[in-house]
Amino acid sequence: MSASTHWLATATAQSVLERGGNAFDAAVAAGFVLHVVEPHLNGPAGDMVALYAPKGRNPRVLMGQGPAPARATISHFANEGLESVPGAGALAAAVPAAVEAWLTLLADQGTWELSDVLEYAIHYAGLGHPIGHQAAAVIETMADHFEQHWPTSAAQWIPLGRVPEGGELIKNGAYANVLRKLVEAGHAAGTREARIHAAREEWKEGFVAKAIVEFARKPHRHSSGSDHSGVIELEDFSRFAVSDESPISLEFRGVTVVKAGFWSQGPVLLQALAILKHFDDDHLDPSTALGAHTIIETLKLAMADRDSYYGDARKVKVDLNVLFSDEYGRERAAQIAASASTQFRPGTLPGTSPYPPALVTAADHPSVLGAGEPTVRISGETRGDTCHLDVVDRFGNMISATPSGGWLQSSPVIPELGFPLGTRLQMSWLDAGSPSALKPGARPRTTLSPTLLMREGRTVAALGSPGGDQQDQWQLLYLLRTLVGGYTPQEAIDAPTFHTSALASSFWPRTWNAAGVVVEDRLPQHVIAELRERGHDVTVVNGWSLGRLSTVTLDPETDELGAAANPRGNQGYAAGR
Template identity: 80%
Template sequence: MSASTHWLATASAQSVLERGGNAFDAAAAAGFVLHVVEPHLNGPAGDLVAIYAPHGREPQVLMGQGPAPAKATIEHFTSEGLTSVPGAGALAAAVPGAVEAWLLLLAKQGTWELAEVLGYAIHYAENGHPIGKQAATVIETMAGHFEEHWPSSAAQWTPQGRLPAAGENVKNSAYAMVLRKLIAAGHNASTREARIQAALTEWKEGFVAKSLVEFARAPHRHSSGTDHAGVIQLSDFANFAASIESPLALEFHGTEIVKAGFWSQGPVLLQVLSILKNFDDRHLDPSTALGAHTVIEAMKLAMADRDSYYGDSCTPKVNLAELFSDAYGKERASQISDYASTSFRPGSLHGISPRPPELRASADEPSVLGAGEPTVRISGETRGDTCHLDVVDKDGNMISATPSGGWLQSSPVIPELGFPLGTRLQMSWLDETSPSALRPGRRPRTTLSPTLLMRRGHAVAALGSPGGDQQDQWQLLYLLRTLVGGYTPQEAIDAPTFHTSALASSFWPRTWNATGVVAESRLPADVIAELRERGHDVTVVDGWSLGRMSTVTREPSTGELGAAANPRGNQGYAAGR
């Protein structure tokens, strides 16, 4: 079974499975296809977080989040006249991690040759694919900016000044050539693993890294409205390595929820579940006002901890896993009242009270082309999200992966590569005291947050959603509906959803709304009315606009497989047999 945010990625993954590849071959093939077919939502110079379970056992985290370059210091940014990391432009680039992570997975767990895996992406890049409506809209929105400030992006996406129409065949011959050169780098290698390693060396030390570094040196327009040069160097590529890490986990209603570590947003889902454990099932139904209120308030508490404790630069000498302990969850649950809190309320660990981040009211939020992750704004305006894919094979191999970054609206396209650098450093703070402070060699705290579910030592589901700060919020509603409410996976994905905006936005310009809630119009009118009576500032948006969940499932006792995908956007797809 395969499921993803784009039908061509799902089809590619399923083709690999049908031809004898395993789930990891399939996921890597789909991942490279997503670079081509969803260039406004992810790119080769972006990042990746995945959780996978070989043969359905012993889950591991695939860490493809690159760190800040050696010259990306707070002092340098402030000397450039900046008060925050820009949301667009090469100065905000972390070291690319997505391609390296896919190659690591393929080498460690895959079975196919690199040429076979990359063949799908090469096909769609060389021969074209029908561009989606959302991608075409992003290009239209950015066209003036491209023409005036980023001519290399204009040459790629609006050649001769012509905008691509939704459904029109669009090619990326430069990226196809990149993939062919990566394959060619291993022609003299004697083993599959050596051929993959040769491709990785070419990526990190050869023409790709050299082109990215050289292009970034030229000053260009950033979301700050000023021109800056990037600071990434070849040594930054050499000093980074994608890796395999141990995950974190929490049991909830008989199921183990598996997430990435505190350098990601992932543990926030474990935190909110540890809070909700202290309520009866009446409080856990997102379709009721009582349930929605409880979920929103619990998420606000967990997000306040995320914004105060999470990050590679965290300095308190405490065990952050205590943030989702039973005792801490019970304490935080007691802070939820019948009415919406208007305060930013991080908890205290062993008497350590974190310094809250500087919060900016959403009313001050500017609109800047190319800035921030293309996700849902606090106002409810939908800007898109990122990508996600899930795969399970007949042997129980399972993976949930969330690739992102390196969007076409991030930075100027490097002409010979066909893609830009990413802007993940915008999630770092120019504040030395922040747990996610900008520091060379430290990873920005990413929002990428895939999930794996385990029961009795076996993987039973891989799931996730794009959406920046909303990823774990939408996944939470899915888990409550399936694990508590008895919904089928497709019913849970289709159900009306909502999220809170009472958090410090992870993306530039870092706004928050103390009582903000964004809800689909399909949520019952009486539920919305009662939420407002409880003090929530509810923005109602289109009934099919929030979340892009997908999932694959497996029943260990029978080997039966399942999958579900999101109908929103008419682009996600699940397939299998």
């Protein structure tokens, strides 16, 4: 079974499975296709976080989040006249990690040759694919900026002097050539793994890294409205290595929920579940006012802890696993009242104090094209933001992967490569006291947050969603509906959803809405009315606009496989047999 945010990626993964590849071969092939068909949502110079579980083995985290370059210091940004990391432009680039992560997965867990895996992406990049309506809309939004400030992006995405229409065939010959060269780099190697390793080294130390570094040195327009050069160097590529890490987990309603660690947003989901354990089922139904209120207030508390404690730059080392302990969850549950809180309320951990992030409203910062996570706005307007894919094979291998960053609107296209740098450093604070401070070699605290579920020691589901700060919020609703409400996976995905914006946004300009809630208009009107009566600042958006969650499942008793995908956006797809 395969499910993803784009039908061509799902079709690619399913093709690999039908031809005898395993789940990891299929995921890698689909991941490279996502670079081509959803360039407004992810790119080769972006990031990728995955949770994977080979049959009979415990889940692992594939850490594909690159760190800040050596020259990306707070003092450098201050000398550039910046008060925050820009949301667009090469100065905000972390070390690219997505391609290296995919290649590492293929070498360590896959079975296919690199040439066979990349065949799909090379085909769609070289011969063309129908551009999605969302991607075309993003290009239209950015068109003037491209022509005025980023001419290489205009050349790539507006080649005929006009914005492509949804469904129109587009190509990326430069990226197709990059993939061909990576395959050629390993031709002389003696084993499959050696051939993949040679391609990975060519990416990190060969023509790709050199082109990135050379291009980033050229000053160009950033979201700050000023021109800057990037700071990434060849040594940053060679110092970084994708890692395989142990996940963290929590038991909830007979299921073990598995997430990445505190360098990611993932523990927010565990914290929320640890708090909600202390409420009865009436408080856990997202379709009721009582349930929605309880869930929203729970997420506010978990997000406040995220913004106060998560990150690689923590100066005081404490055991953050306390954040989803029963005792801490009970204390936090007791803080939830009948009306909406408008306070930023992190908890207190022994041996440290919470970091107080600067909280600003949207009115303090105008919207800037290309900045922040592409198109998930506080209003709820969504044209896309990140990608996601899930795969399970006939052997029981399973993977949940969330690639992102390197969007076509993040930085100018590097012409010989066909893609731009990412801007993940915008999640870092220019305040040395922050646990997610900008620090050379430290990972920005990413929002990428795939999930695996286990029952009695066996992996039974992979799931995730695009959405930035909303990823774990939407996944929480899915879990409550399936584990408590008895919904099927597709019913839970289709159900009306909501999220809070009472958090320090991970993306430039890092706004906060003290009582903000965004809901789909399919949520019952009496529920929306009661949320407002309870003090929530509710924004109502189109009934099919929030969330793009997908999942694959395995029944441990029958070994029956399942999959579900999101109808929102008309691009997600699930397939299998």
